[in-house]
Amino acid sequence: MALELLPVNLTEANDYVTSFHRHNKAVQGGKFAIGVTDGEGLVGVAIVGRPIARMLQDGHTAEVSRVCTTDDSPKNVCSMLYAACWRAWKAMGGNRLITYTLVEEDGTSVKAAGWRVVGETAARKQGKGAWTCNTRARTWNPLYGQLKLRWEAA
Numbered sequence: 001m002a003l004e005l006l007p008v009n010l011t012e013a014n015d016y017v018t019s020f021h022r023h024n025k026a027v028q029g030g031k032f033a034i035g036v037t038d039g040e041g042l043v044g045v046a047i048v049g050r051p052i053a054r055m056l057q058d059g060h061t062a063e064v065s066r067v068c069t070t071d072d073s074p075k076n077v078c079s080m081l082y083a084a085c086w087r088a089w090k091a092m093g094g095n096r097l098i099t100y101t102l103v104e105e106d107g108t109s110v111k112a113a114g115w116r117v118v119g120e121t122a123a124r125k126q127g128k129g130a131w132t133c134n135t136r137a138r139t140w141n142p143l144y145g146q147l148k149l150r151w152e153a154a
Contacts, residue, residue: 003043003074005084008035013045013066021068031062031092034084036077044069046081048089051098062089064099067109078109086113086153097153102146110151119150 008016013033014026030049035042047066051057064085069077082099089097100121101107107117 002039003077003080004037004039005080006035006037008033008042008045010047012042013047016042016045017047017066017068020070021066024066024068027065030065032088034081034088036073036080038074043073044077044081046085048085048097056096056098060094061096061098062094064097067099076109076112079112082110082113082115082153086115089153099151100148101151102148104146107149107151113153115151115153117149118152121148121150 010027010030010033013030013035016035017024018026027047027049030047033045033047035046036044045066045068046064048062049065051061051063052065056063064082067078067081086097098118099110099115101110103120
C-alpha cells in the first residue's frame with residue numbers, strides 16, 4: 001500500500017474533519033488543503049490557513065489548523081501531512097508555519113515531521129474575560145480552557 005499526497009479542496013477536507021476528527025469541527029476558511037490516499041480513498045487531510053492569533057498574521061506565517069486521520073489510517077500519515085504542509089507553504093513564499101496540540105497529546109507526528117515546540121498558550125476562561133466580546137460573541141468550547149503547545153516547522 002503506497003501512500004500518496006493529493007490536493008483536496010476545503011469542502012472535501014472539512015467533510016473529512018466533520019466525519020473523523022475526535023475533538024474539532026470544520027474550519028471556516030483556509031489557504032489550502034492536502035490529502036493522503038492509500039489508493040482506495042482518503043486516509044488523512046490537513047488544512048492550512050491564516051494564524052488565529054492576530055499578532056502572527058504577518059502575511060508570511062500560516063497555521064496548520066486541522067490534521068485529521070481515522071483510527072485505521074497508517075501511523076505515518078499525520079507526519080506526512082505536516083511535512084507536506086511545510087514544503088507547500090515554503091514553495092508559496094511563506095517562511096513560518098505553526099500548529100497547536102493539546103498539552104496531553106504526545107506530539108509524535110509533529111516531532112517526526114521535524115517541528116519543535118516554541119511556546120505554550122494560556123488556557124482561556126469561561127464567562128467574564130473569556131474569548132468573546134460584545135461585537136463578537138463566541139460559543140464556549142471546552143477546548144478553549146485547555147493548555148496548548150505551539151509548534152513551529154523547522
